[in-house]
Amino acid sequence: MIRLEKRAQPSQFWTFATPFLAVVLTMIVGGIMFAALGSDPFEAIRTIFWDPLFSEQFAAYSRPQLLVKAGPLILIAIGLSMGFKAGIWNIGAEGQYIIGAICGAGMGLAFYPIESVLIFPLMILAGALGGWAWAIIPAVLKTRFGTNEILVSLMLVYVAEALLASVASGLLKNPDGMGFPGSRNLAQIPSTANLEIIQGTGMHYGVLTAFIAVVFAYVLLSRHMLGFQIRLTGEAPRAARFAGVNPTRIVFLCLGLAGTLAGMAGMYEVSGPAGQITIDFNSGYGFTAIIVAFLGRLHPIGILFAGLLMALTYIGGELASLMLGIPSAAIQLFQGMLLFFLLATDVFISFRIRLTSGEAA
Amino acid sequence: MSDPLLRLSGLTKAYPGVVANSDVSFDIHAGEVHALLGENGAGKSTLVKMIYGLVKPDTGRMTLNSAPFAPSAPSAARLSGVAMVFQHFSLFDALNVAENIALGMENAPKQRDLAAKIKEVSNQYGLPLDPYMRVGDLSAGERQRVEIIRCLLQNPKLLIMDEPTSVLTPQEVEILFKTLRQLKAEGTAILYISHKLEEIRSLCDTATILRLGQKVATCTPADTSAKELAEMMVGETLHVPERATGAFGDVILDVKDLSLRAPTEFGTALKNVTFKVRAREILGIGGVAGNGQDELLGALSGEVSSNNTVSLRGSDISKLGPQQRRALGVLAAPEERLGHAAVPDMSLSENALLSAAVRKDMMRFGFVNWGKAKLYAEHVINEFDVRTPGAGNAARSLSGGNLQKFVIGREVLQYPDVLIVNQPTWGVDASAAAAIRQSLMDLAEKGAALVVISQDLDELMEISDHFAALNEGRLSSIRPVQGLNVEEIGLMMGGVHDSMEGAA
Numbered sequence: 001m002i003r004l005e006k007r008a009q010p011s012q013f014w015t016f017a018t019p020f021l022a023v024v025l026t027m028i029v030g031g032i033m034f035a036a037l038g039s040d041p042f043e044a045i046r047t048i049f050w051d052p053l054f055s056e057q058f059a060a061y062s063r064p065q066l067l068v069k070a071g072p073l074i075l076i077a078i079g080l081s082m083g084f085k086a087g088i089w090n091i092g093a094e095g096q097y098i099i100g101a102i103c104g105a106g107m108g109l110a111f112y113p114i115e116s117v118l119i120f121p122l123m124i125l126a127g128a129l130g131g132w133a134w135a136i137i138p139a140v141l142k143t144r145f146g147t148n149e150i151l152v153s154l155m156l157v158y159v160a161e162a163l164l165a166s167v168a169s170g171l172l173k174n175p176d177g178m179g180f181p182g183s184r185n186l187a188q189i190p191s192t193a194n195l196e197i198i199q200g201t202g203m204h205y206g207v208l209t210a211f212i213a214v215v216f217a218y219v220l221l222s223r224h225m226l227g228f229q230i231r232l233t234g235e236a237p238r239a240a241r242f243a244g245v246n247p248t249r250i251v252f253l254c255l256g257l258a259g260t261l262a263g264m265a266g267m268y269e270v271s272g273p274a275g276q277i278t279i280d281f282n283s284g285y286g287f288t289a290i291i292v293a294f295l296g297r298l299h300p301i302g303i304l305f306a307g308l309l310m311a312l313t314y315i316g317g318e319l320a321s322l323m324l325g326i327p328s329a330a331i332q333l334f335q336g337m338l339l340f341f342l343l344a345t346d347v348f349i350s351f352r353i354r355l356t357s358g359e360a361a
Numbered sequence: 362m363s364d365p366l367l368r369l370s371g372l373t374k375a376y377p378g379v380v381a382n383s384d385v386s387f388d389i390h391a392g393e394v395h396a397l398l399g400e401n402g403a404g405k406s407t408l409v410k411m412i413y414g415l416v417k418p419d420t421g422r423m424t425l426n427s428a429p430f431a432p433s434a435p436s437a438a439r440l441s442g443v444a445m446v447f448q449h450f451s452l453f454d455a456l457n458v459a460e461n462i463a464l465g466m467e468n469a470p471k472q473r474d475l476a477a478k479i480k481e482v483s484n485q486y487g488l489p490l491d492p493y494m495r496v497g498d499l500s501a502g503e504r505q506r507v508e509i510i511r512c513l514l515q516n517p518k519l520l521i522m523d524e525p526t527s528v529l530t531p532q533e534v535e536i537l538f539k540t541l542r543q544l545k546a547e548g549t550a551i552l553y554i555s556h557k558l559e560e561i562r563s564l565c566d567t568a569t570i571l572r573l574g575q576k577v578a579t580c581t582p583a584d585t586s587a588k589e590l591a592e593m594m595v596g597e598t599l600h601v602p603e604r605a606t607g608a609f610g611d612v613i614l615d616v617k618d619l620s621l622r623a624p625t626e627f628g629t630a631l632k633n634v635t636f637k638v639r640a641r642e643i644l645g646i647g648g649v650a651g652n653g654q655d656e657l658l659g660a661l662s663g664e665v666s667s668n669n670t671v672s673l674r675g676s677d678i679s680k681l682g683p684q685q686r687r688a689l690g691v692l693a694a695p696e697e698r699l700g701h702a703a704v705p706d707m708s709l710s711e712n713a714l715l716s717a718a719v720r721k722d723m724m725r726f727g728f729v730n731w732g733k734a735k736l737y738a739e740h741v742i743n744e745f746d747v748r749t750p751g752a753g754n755a756a757r758s759l760s761g762g763n764l765q766k767f768v769i770g771r772e773v774l775q776y777p778d779v780l781i782v783n784q785p786t787w788g789v790d791a792s793a794a795a796a797i798r799q800s801l802m803d804l805a806e807k808g809a810a811l812v813v814i815s816q817d818l819d820e821l822m823e824i825s826d827h828f829a830a831l832n833e834g835r836l837s838s839i840r841p842v843q844g845l846n847v848e849e850i851g852l853m854m855g856g857v858h859d860s861m862e863g864a865a
Contacts, residue, residue: 010755236701242701243684
């Protein structure tokens with residue numbers, strides 16, 4: 001009989017090992033799924049994890065894409081992880097990302113065709129504020145009326161999507177676009193373009209911001225009283241009150257921070273890789289970042305690596321559907337498996353498995 | 362003597378790292394009240410769990426009425442006539458008495474029949490209880506009655522009671538003892554677990570004493586002095602705390618007309634609580650659990666703010682939060698160790714930071730000085746003899762007693778002007794409890810004003826200068842401890858007091 005036994009202390013080893021175990025299990029079960037779909041599982045796994053970085057044919061295009069995709073994921077996940085640590089479940093980063101993009105793009109387009117170096121910083125500010133404001137809505141409702149932030153933030157994603165469709169075909173529509181929905185291409189306007197800092201690496205300003213956010217979050221959580229208060233709130237709310245933590249303040253701080261970072265991510269995306277506001281501009285970064293945050297153990301350095309890994313499965317997944325004809329739904333399933341196996345193997349952190357000789361209870 | 366009802370022979374149970382019971386043997390006869398006596402961690406609970414079928418012994422045998430007895434689950438034990446009243450009740454607040462009792466029965470009869478049966482049994486044993494009352498509205502003593510009646514409905518041959526009096530007023534204890542004596546006269550055996558020596562001496566026919574998992578002795582408590590029993594239980598001569606009583610200083614903490622609404626549906630509202638504590642004074646606040654103790658601590662520590670009610674040396678602090686009050690010298694140690702006074706999954710260093718950040722200067726511009734936090738945690742560990750491998754260990758890896766020493770030490774070593782503690786020695790073994798009490802008295806000696814909230818009356822009588830009791834959120838009048846007798850204390854705890862002259 002197999003029995004789970006609680007450990008006296010959470011296991012240090014398994015805290016680090018479970019993400020790797022989860023990746024391996026995802027590869028095995030994903031491979032079986034690919035085989036069932038009629039593809040060679042080994043080739044599929046290689047296409048997803050190896051080819052984007054090292055294949056002669058694709059690497060030149062794929063490698064910079066790694067940072068382009070990882071940047072927003074990391075930036076959003078860092079913000080979310082603060083809230084998750086405090087037990088505040090912001091599921092609506094996708095909406096905050098959209099609003100950040102709309103506000104950032106709106107700011108840039110408002111100045112068109114003026115050229116100035118000040119415009120881009122103003123766009124960053126507008127994006128950050130937009131995301132912040134969108135995330136503050138669930139914070140106000142939660143602290144004032146006790147609503148559930150999971151529901152409110154998630155619902156606001158759909159509101160944001162509707163808003164996006166509206167501005168893409170209305171307010172921000174390109175006047176020279178011959179009636180097609182979508183804004184001017186910000187990436188082609190020098191003052192509003194989020195350019196690569198080092199040519200050919202995919203390293204744009206958003207990626208730089210993501211790296212700064214990682215360092216900032218690390219210092220906040222490990223050295224600053226505010227980070228300690230965030231952890232206290234999540235681990236033992238009563239003890240947090242005893243320590244003098246104001247729960248309302250933590251809710252505003254965590255949701256506000258997550259919204260700010262998600263909004264900035266949206267702004268960097270719309271002014272760089274995406275280029276313009278379109279009806280379907282958002283591509284699920286806000287939701288995938290939830291997986292990234294947990295895959296990275298809500299730890300800033302972990303999130304950095306998890307973001308890179310997740311970006312790899314994105315790029316590799318596209319490559320696999322292109323080269324091997326694997327349906328994109330199967331790729332999403334593959335990514336979802338990663339979170340599933342991570343949460344499943346997490347049980348080893350607090351429990352150990354005991355095999356007991358079969359005595360019937 | 363006749364054959365025993367239950368015979369335990371050579372029961373042994375080991376857990377990883379500890380032997381909870383080693384070769385324990387004794388007999389329980391029908392119509393006998395048998396005490397099981399021992400400190401926390403002596404192995405009483407494990408032994409009882411084996412009898413009740415919750416734990417399987419590693420070796421050893423039990424016989425019930427001369428037939429082999431090895432219950433695989435509590436339901437099997439109940440079928441054989443063994444019933445148990447736990448220390449922590451397993452009742453649902455939102456359900457009524459009859460519904461709660463039905464939940465614990467194998468094949469519950471219809472509500473109406475059950476209610477009639479409950480009435481009948483409760484009257485028969487002098488434990489009045491309304492089957493249609495909601496359990497959330499009952500006092501702790503009444504909740505215990507629900508548990509007892511649940512057991513009695515099964516006509517048990519052996520009734521196990523785990524620390525039944527810890528939640529009762531002296532008067533309620535008397536009622537309970539009457540019931541137990543009646544059961545005994547009817548031939549029911551009772552296994553009575555306690556560490557209250559006087560109770561055991563007045564109630565029990567036989568006592569088995571456990572220490573570190575082993576049986577030390579079986580004796581007749583009426584013929585053994587309380588001191589002898591205690592020494593058998595502890596295994597060493599007890600150090601009784603001492604204190605030199607001097608004159609009190611100025612009023613430091615002044616609470617006037619403190620009224621607060623109940624924080625939750627099952628919480629207690631505070632009603633016009635009024636008292637003063639002077640320098641070098643210990644005010645003991647007694648009362649049965651759930652009468653506003655938590656709420657009072659919260660209002661004094663700053664977790665809950667109030668309006669112009671709490672003042673420190675004449676200046677109002679009732680709007681200040683916990684950290685601001687700490688800066689002014691008002692510290693507190695809540696009852697619930699895990700989750701309130703300390704965070705289970707955080708290290709002792711982090712838990713030191715939790716309440717000592719301000720007074721022990723562990724912050725610079727909001728940045729934490731982890732070196733100082735660790736040093737302070739180690740200081741507490743050394744001074745209060747906390748048994749742990751080091752300050753890096755998680756709070757939940759400590760035993761209850763050791764964590765309690767850490768929690769109390771963390772506050773005492775900050776040398777506060779006012780310290781409020783709730784249940785300072787709950788679940789702590791006798792020698793550690795004596796050390797904690799001594800540290801509280803020493804702190805008062807140095808000029809601090811202390812408020813000690815406790816359900817342990819002996820403790821309050823031992824260390825406090827003045828005594829008051831909380832009953833349904835109201836504080837009784839405050840009386841000097843000297844000259845108080847048990848009768849008066851019981852009445853104060855029961856809420857029968859010369860009502861509103863608490864400010865005296």
